[in-house]
Amino acid sequence: MAAASSSGGGGAGDDHEPYLLGFIVSKIVGMRHYTAKVAGRENVNLVREPLNPYDGNAIAVHNGRNEKVGHIPANVAKALAPLLDSDLLVAAHGIVPRTDSRINRDDFKPHMLPCQVHLFARPDAAAVVEVALYEAELDLIHPNHPEFALSQSAAVMERTKKADRDVDKLFSLVGGKEGKARIDPMEAPGDVVLSELFDHQKEALGWMVHREESGDLPPFWEETEDGVFENVLINQKTEERPPPLKGGIFADDMGLGKTLTLLSLIGRTKARNVGVKEAKRAKRRRVEDAGEGPRPTLVVCPPSVFSSWVTQLEEHLEPGSLKVYMYHGERTRDKKELLKYDLVLTTYSILGTEFEQEDSPVKHIEWFRVILDEAHVIKNSTARQTKAVIALNAERRWVVTGTPIQNSSFDLYPLMAFLKFQPFSIKSYWQKLIQRPLEKGNKTGLSRLQNLLGAISLRRIKETDIGTKSIVELPPKTVLECCIDLSAEEREIYDRMELEVKNKMQEFGDRDSILRNYSTVLYVILRLRQLCDDVSLCPLDVKSWLPSNSLEDVSKNPELLKKLASLVDDGDDFDCPICLSPPTKTVITSCTHIYCQTCIVKILKSSSSRCPICRRSLSKEDLFLAPEVKHSDEDGAGNPVSDRPLSSKVQALLKLLKTSQNEDPSSKSVVFSQFKQMLILLEAPLKNAGFNILRLDGSMSMSKRLQVIKQFAHGGPDSPTVLLASLKAAGAGVNLTAASTVYLFDPWWNPGVEEQAMDRVHRIGQKKEVKVIRLIIKDSIEERILSLQEKKKQLISSAFGKKGAKGDKEMRVEELRMMLGLDKGRPAGCWW
Structure with a gap:
C-alpha cells in the first residue's frame, strides 16, 4: 500500500497529493483456509497477488502480524485491482470494525468478517475511480455521506478529531x-x-x-x-x-x-x-x-x-x-x-x-x-x-x-x-x-x-565530535578533497558537451517528459562523469548521447540499444528501478528503460502491463535483451589510447601515489572507481610509473576475487602496492586493512557507498593512520554530486539523533536536474 493524506481534499494547487476518497463496506472471505486470526478493530493490509493462479485480480488480506487471513471478494477485487495496478488508486487501507459497530454482522457467514476498505487517490484520478466503483455496483461512502461517521480508520479518526491523543x-x-x-x-x-x-x-x-x-x-x-x-x-x-x-x-x-x-x-x-x-x-x-x-x-x-x-x-x-x-x-x-x-x-x-x-x-x-x-x-x-x-x-x-x-x-x-x-x-x-x-x-x-x-x-560511529573519545581504539582517519583543474583541451570538450546536454534537457521540460527519457538522462549524466575521469572513456559526439525525438523507440534502432546497454556495463552503480539491484539478464524496453528480465516480465504478467517509469503500455514484443558490450582492452595488456596524453585526473593520481610511496615505501593504496574501463586504463600508466598493481572488479569470479585480496594482503618487497578496485567487487564484507590510503577516483552520488569504500580499509585490524582522498574536478558535475551527498548525509545522521536535516525525497527528477546544473532559480525553501 502506498501513502495517503487523510485530508478531505487534495490541497490547494496540488494535483498530486493523495487524499481519502471514502470507503466501501466489503468482507474478508476464505478465512477457513488459513489459521491466522484477525481481531475486531484491527487494521489489515491489502496485498495484490497478480500471480495468483486462481484469480489475477486477487487481493489478499494480512493481519497486523503480516499473516494471511483471507481475501477480498472476487467482485470487489475485480474492480480495485486494475485501479491499484495503474496507480489510479494510491492506496487501499482495510480495517475490521469493532464488535459493537453498527454494521450488522448477521449479514456475514461463518469464516467471513466485515471489512471497511478506505480508498486513497490523487484528485486528478478521483473521477475515474468513482466511475469504476459505480460500474462495479460498489457503494462509496464519501466524506460528505451521512454514514461516513461509521468509519473506524485511525487516519479518518485523526482527520475528524475523534482521537484525543497527541x-x-x-x-x-x-x-x-x-x-x-x-x-x-x-x-x-x-x-x-x-x-x-x-x-x-x-x-x-x-x-x-x-x-x-x-x-x-x-x-x-x-x-x-x-x-x-x-x-x-x-x-x-x-x-x-x-x-x-x-x-x-x-x-x-x-x-x-x-x-x-x-x-x-x-x-x-x-x-x-x-x-x-x-x-x-x-x-x-x-x-x-x-x-x-x-x-x-x-x-x-x-x-x-x-x-x-x-x-x-x-x-x-x-x-x-x-x-x-x-x-x-x-x-x-x-x-x-x-x-x-x-x-x-x-x-x-x-x-x-x-x-x-x-x-x-x-x-x-x-x-x-x-x-x-x-x-x-x-x-x-x-x-x-x-x-x-x-x-x-x-x-x-x-x-x-x-x-x-x-x-x-x-x-x-x-x-x-x-x-x-x-x-x-x-x-x-x-x-x-x-x-x-x-x-x-x-x-x-x-x-x-x-x-x-x-x-x-x-548505532555507534567510529568518529566522534572533537574532544570526545572514540568508542574503539582505531588509528585516525582523514578525508581530504583534491580539487583538480582540467587542461584547456579537456575544459573545452567538457563545457561544450555539458552545454549541449543542458539545452536538450531544457527541451524535455516537465517532469513527465524527463521520466519518459529517464534512461537517456542517466546516460548523459554517466558520460559527463566519465569526461571528468578521462575523455577516452566516452564518445565525443554529443548527438550520439541524446535521443533524436522526445519519445525514442529502440525497436528500430540497434545503435540506441547498444548505447543504453553501455549505461549498465560502463558504470558500477546502475540498478534496476524495480529491485534496486544491478540488473541480471538486462532488458531494455521499447521506451528506452532498463530492467532485470525477471522484474519487468513479472510486471507484464500483472493486469497493469505498463512501464513502471513512464507508464507506457508494454508487451513482451517491446522487450529487448541488451546486446553484449565489447571493449577493446579487457585485460589491460595493451592500451588503445596510450598515445594520448594522460588525463588531468590520472596525472594527479600518479603524483599523489608517488608522494605517498616516497613518504613510506611499504605503504599500500586502494584506488576505487565505478568505471571498470577506467580501472583498465589506469593499469598501463601505473605500471610504467613502477607500481606493482592488482585489479579487482565485478567481472571476476568469487574465487578470483578472494585470490586477489589475499595477494594484496601479502607483505614483502615484491608485494602489490596498489589495488585498482570497483565497489561491486570490494564493497561490503571485504577486508583491505593492508592498505592505509584510499583514493576515490570518482564520486558516487550515494554517500553510503563511499563510506563502504573507506571502511574496507578503516576498520578493526588497521594499524596505520588512514588517509582518504577524493579526486574532484572543479566546476563540473562532480562538485554537484558532493552537494547531493551532503544532503543525504544530513538525513542519515539526523535520523539517528543529530540535528540539521530538512527532509528527503527519492532521487527522481529533482536530483537528476541537480546533477545537470538545472536547478538554478528554484523557489525558496526547496531542499534541492
Missing part, C-alpha cells in the same frame, strides 16, 4: 523511555568464542540479549485496566497480549566488528541450550518433551559477505563449537537436516530464487533467529528477495547494516516490515506517520523518525 507526544515518550534504559555489558561465551570482545562489542551484546529476552510490550502498546491491550498510536485493541519485539536494528558503523558480536549472540544461544539439556538430563527428562528442541539461527547476506562470515567463523570460534551449514550451491532440500545445525548461512539471492518454490525447506522452518546482514540490500519493498525475507518464520529478527539509509528514509520501511514492527510494517502507516512529514520538510517527521529508531536500534 501523536508526537506518543513518539517522544517511546524514544525517551528506550533511550534512558541502562543495559549492562555482556561477555562472549568463552566455550564458543575464542576472541576477547572490545567494550563496545560487549555493550552491543548486552543490548541484543536484553531485546531478545525482555517480555516487555512492543513500543506504543499499553495494557488497560480491564486487561485489554491497546496500541495507543492507532487505537487498535486486542484481548491477546502482543508478542514482544524480539530484535531490532543493529546499525553500528562499518568496521566496528558487528559480525563478532553476532557470533557471540549465536554462541550464547548454543551455550544456554547445552546447559538446559544437561540440567534436564540430570532430572531424567527428555529435552524434546519440554519443548527445548533445535534453535537454529539463519544468517542472510550478500555473496560478497559470505566469505567474510566463513573467515570470521574460523578466526573467532572454538573449532566444532557451532554446527554450521552453508545453504549455497548444492544444498539439501530436507528441513530436518537443516534443523540439526546451530547456524545456517545463505544469501538474499537464494531466498529470492526459492520464494515461490514450495519445496524450499527454508520457508517451512520456524527459525529461532533470523539475521539480515548488510540489510540495506532489501531497500526495495517490492523486490522478490525482500518479500522472501519478510515471509520467513522467526521468533527473533535482527536487521544489521552500517548504512540503514542510503537514499531516502523510505529505505527503512522494508526493515520495519521484516521486524514485524506494527503499525510501521504496514506501508500506509509508514507513509502517513513518517514518510510524508519528512518529505514536506516538517520537523515533526524528523523527530518521529529519531524517536522511532531510538526505541529499536543501536
Whole structure:
C-alpha cells in the first residue's frame, strides 16, 4: 500500500497529493483456509497477488502480524485491482470494525468478517475511480455521506478529531523511555568464542540479549485496566497480549566488528541450550518433551559477505563449537537436516530464487533467529528477495547494516516490515506517520523518525565530535578533497558537451517528459562523469548521447540499444528501478528503460502491463535483451589510447601515489572507481610509473576475487602496492586493512557507498593512520554530486539523533536536474 493524506481534499494547487476518497463496506472471505486470526478493530493490509493462479485480480488480506487471513471478494477485487495496478488508486487501507459497530454482522457467514476498505487517490484520478466503483455496483461512502461517521480508520479518526491523543507526544515518550534504559555489558561465551570482545562489542551484546529476552510490550502498546491491550498510536485493541519485539536494528558503523558480536549472540544461544539439556538430563527428562528442541539461527547476506562470515567463523570460534551449514550451491532440500545445525548461512539471492518454490525447506522452518546482514540490500519493498525475507518464520529478527539509509528514509520501511514492527510494517502507516512529514520538510517527521529508531536500534560511529573519545581504539582517519583543474583541451570538450546536454534537457521540460527519457538522462549524466575521469572513456559526439525525438523507440534502432546497454556495463552503480539491484539478464524496453528480465516480465504478467517509469503500455514484443558490450582492452595488456596524453585526473593520481610511496615505501593504496574501463586504463600508466598493481572488479569470479585480496594482503618487497578496485567487487564484507590510503577516483552520488569504500580499509585490524582522498574536478558535475551527498548525509545522521536535516525525497527528477546544473532559480525553501 502506498501513502495517503487523510485530508478531505487534495490541497490547494496540488494535483498530486493523495487524499481519502471514502470507503466501501466489503468482507474478508476464505478465512477457513488459513489459521491466522484477525481481531475486531484491527487494521489489515491489502496485498495484490497478480500471480495468483486462481484469480489475477486477487487481493489478499494480512493481519497486523503480516499473516494471511483471507481475501477480498472476487467482485470487489475485480474492480480495485486494475485501479491499484495503474496507480489510479494510491492506496487501499482495510480495517475490521469493532464488535459493537453498527454494521450488522448477521449479514456475514461463518469464516467471513466485515471489512471497511478506505480508498486513497490523487484528485486528478478521483473521477475515474468513482466511475469504476459505480460500474462495479460498489457503494462509496464519501466524506460528505451521512454514514461516513461509521468509519473506524485511525487516519479518518485523526482527520475528524475523534482521537484525543497527541501523536508526537506518543513518539517522544517511546524514544525517551528506550533511550534512558541502562543495559549492562555482556561477555562472549568463552566455550564458543575464542576472541576477547572490545567494550563496545560487549555493550552491543548486552543490548541484543536484553531485546531478545525482555517480555516487555512492543513500543506504543499499553495494557488497560480491564486487561485489554491497546496500541495507543492507532487505537487498535486486542484481548491477546502482543508478542514482544524480539530484535531490532543493529546499525553500528562499518568496521566496528558487528559480525563478532553476532557470533557471540549465536554462541550464547548454543551455550544456554547445552546447559538446559544437561540440567534436564540430570532430572531424567527428555529435552524434546519440554519443548527445548533445535534453535537454529539463519544468517542472510550478500555473496560478497559470505566469505567474510566463513573467515570470521574460523578466526573467532572454538573449532566444532557451532554446527554450521552453508545453504549455497548444492544444498539439501530436507528441513530436518537443516534443523540439526546451530547456524545456517545463505544469501538474499537464494531466498529470492526459492520464494515461490514450495519445496524450499527454508520457508517451512520456524527459525529461532533470523539475521539480515548488510540489510540495506532489501531497500526495495517490492523486490522478490525482500518479500522472501519478510515471509520467513522467526521468533527473533535482527536487521544489521552500517548504512540503514542510503537514499531516502523510505529505505527503512522494508526493515520495519521484516521486524514485524506494527503499525510501521504496514506501508500506509509508514507513509502517513513518517514518510510524508519528512518529505514536506516538517520537523515533526524528523523527530518521529529519531524517536522511532531510538526505541529499536543501536548505532555507534567510529568518529566522534572533537574532544570526545572514540568508542574503539582505531588509528585516525582523514578525508581530504583534491580539487583538480582540467587542461584547456579537456575544459573545452567538457563545457561544450555539458552545454549541449543542458539545452536538450531544457527541451524535455516537465517532469513527465524527463521520466519518459529517464534512461537517456542517466546516460548523459554517466558520460559527463566519465569526461571528468578521462575523455577516452566516452564518445565525443554529443548527438550520439541524446535521443533524436522526445519519445525514442529502440525497436528500430540497434545503435540506441547498444548505447543504453553501455549505461549498465560502463558504470558500477546502475540498478534496476524495480529491485534496486544491478540488473541480471538486462532488458531494455521499447521506451528506452532498463530492467532485470525477471522484474519487468513479472510486471507484464500483472493486469497493469505498463512501464513502471513512464507508464507506457508494454508487451513482451517491446522487450529487448541488451546486446553484449565489447571493449577493446579487457585485460589491460595493451592500451588503445596510450598515445594520448594522460588525463588531468590520472596525472594527479600518479603524483599523489608517488608522494605517498616516497613518504613510506611499504605503504599500500586502494584506488576505487565505478568505471571498470577506467580501472583498465589506469593499469598501463601505473605500471610504467613502477607500481606493482592488482585489479579487482565485478567481472571476476568469487574465487578470483578472494585470490586477489589475499595477494594484496601479502607483505614483502615484491608485494602489490596498489589495488585498482570497483565497489561491486570490494564493497561490503571485504577486508583491505593492508592498505592505509584510499583514493576515490570518482564520486558516487550515494554517500553510503563511499563510506563502504573507506571502511574496507578503516576498520578493526588497521594499524596505520588512514588517509582518504577524493579526486574532484572543479566546476563540473562532480562538485554537484558532493552537494547531493551532503544532503543525504544530513538525513542519515539526523535520523539517528543529530540535528540539521530538512527532509528527503527519492532521487527522481529533482536530483537528476541537480546533477545537470538545472536547478538554478528554484523557489525558496526547496531542499534541492
